[in-house]
Amino acid sequence: MTELPGTLSVPVVRADFTDDVVWDLVRQWIVEPTEDGFLADVDFVEDRSLSGLDEATIVAGYRPSYPDEYRHPVLFVIDAVAVATPEHPVLVISLDARYDGHPFRALPQQVQAIQNNLSLGNMDYSDFATSVDDDGVFRDF
Template sequence: MADLPETWCVPVVRADFRDDDVWRQIKDDIVSPTEEGFVAGVEFVEDRALAGLSGTAIAAGYPRAYPHQYRHPVLFVVDAVTVSLSERPLLVVNLNEGYETGPFRALPRQVQAIENNLSIANMDFHEFARSAGPDGVFRGF
């Protein structure tokens, strides 16, 4: 597996390279402030080493080692599923050591809430994961 990008902000990793327009739209949705004025503290990373891997393989490739090995408690991934579905749900990977909650998906406009709350430890990963719909996608509270 590729190394987690060394970023100051939470990484949003591009792992599917089929559609540059979709990538730009997802980035625009993530960097746009919410209605409440919140912005996501993210950094966009293109990682061709992840191209073609399933979401499960990508998530399994990053051990849960925050805060000892990683700077961030979460990783967002734009993979083949993200690109193929109309809502563009990103894979949200848990990096917290000791937390067994697996990945879920979230709409691009929810990245702000997830990143903001996890980065300041206002909420835990499992709170977002269990609030995902029956299809495994978090659309907000």
């Protein structure tokens, strides 16, 4: 498993390289400002070493080490499920060692809210993880 990417902002890791159009679309949704003008503070990482890995393998490869050893509380992954599913829900992985949270999925248009609120400490990972719909996707509160 590869090491976490050293990024200044929260990483959005590309783990599926089967569809460049979807990758570009998801990136566009993530960088668009919200209705309130908030932007996602993210860095996009194209990491071919993750290509083809399933969710369990990706999650297992990134152990929680924030805030002591890693600067970001969360990692976003554009994997095969995100590419193949019509709403393109990204995988959200908590890296906060203080929270034993399970990964969930979120619409790309919600990355701004998740990243902003977690990075500023306004909300906890569990606020989002427990607000997913029945299919495990966070769409909004």
